[in-house]
């Protein structure tokens with residue numbers, strides 16, 4: 001039997017095991033794993049890791065409406081998905097963000113139009129619901145029909161945050177259909193109050209962000225989200241968990257069998273809080289919420305990843321050019337994430353290869369209902385990445401593929417980087433060159 005493509009002799013790493021094998025592809029799907037497989041096209045992967053294409057369930061491409069400003073993110077679906085492909089990512093999930101007063105389906109249509117003909121890898125959409133109007137709730141079922149089964153709610157940011165009663169109602173509507181509720185969990189009232197007090201003392205800017213956002217203010221909101229999700233009967237995902245205190249809340253919920261999951265960002269795991277003390281563009285760009293924290297907190301986050309308390313590592317890719325202190329921050333990590341977790345997690349011994357693949361590929365796919373993604377098993381989409389564990393890259397605008405003039409991870413050296421990316425059986429990145437067709441990416445309707 002000859003296959004369309006065989007990736008030969010690499011160390012195949014899945015969420016469960018690692019071993020040398022061939023991976024065969026036919027018709028855009030994984031056809032077989034084994035030894036001595038032959039294909040019309042063969043790729044020598046000896047010395048490389050062969051992993052499932054990574055899934056990044058938290059990106060903001062061409063994002064028009066981040067609170068409270070109106071500057072779009074620097075990446076379009078075209079440039080963002082291309083950078084993702086270089087970083088070993090074959091599926092992303094972005095957001096439809098219908099404005100308050102607008103129909104949810106209109107909002108979805110508009111985002112689908114933004115991505116159509118642009119994306120070079122497959123993509124899904126979460127629905128960011130920020131309008132508590134009962135008419136919007138009535139549209140939740142229509143979103144499920146269209147393959148959108150995850151709803152993002154903000155507990156922070158004026159103009160975005162919903163009161164608990166509205167959160168509870170949306171959670172019930174989502175939960176009754178088996179969907180996933182995703183939250184940005186911070187106690188916004190406390191953080192607002194602390195920010196104002198610091199301001200009056202002349203303490204403003206990135207250096208004071210951590211003081212304005214104490215871990216307990218995050219943990220309280222995480223706890224509240226877990227309670228509300230339990231009352232409403234929905235699966236819950238907490239985005240960008242940033243501290244030990246919040247991880248404790250998730251761990252406790254998991255111990256009692258609750259359907260609660262947590263995400264940590266690659267910048268939350270890797271970037272040091274003291275970077276915020278510097279003046280200038282770089283610090284401004286890193287002033288995200290919840291904030292990047294100190295080494296002790298980052299060690300606790302890695303422990304939580306290793307223990308499975310934190311399920312997935314994603315990028316929250318949100319490339320912006322801050323022009324002054326009043327412009328929003330955003331870290332761009334869609335390309336570097338898989339390499340960063342390998343360098344700072346696997347090579348340091350904090351997690352093993354299988355957990356790396358699990359956190360970056362397999363568990364996000366399972367969490368978000370991407371049935372054919374994130375696994376190297378017969379029948380799955382042939383999304384495959386060849387990863388060279390010895391390739392050293394110093395992260396900078398010269399080595400990454402974002403249109404931003406600076407890198408969030410400027411000067412950090414990673415050891416190990418994707419060299420070939422295959423999406424549904426097509427090689428789209430080959431040895432540092434993009435060779436995919438523009439606009440080839442497809443919208444993935446997700447199930448529950």
Ligand SMILES: [Zn+2]
Pocket residue numbers: 058060316318
């Ligand atoms: Zn985000």
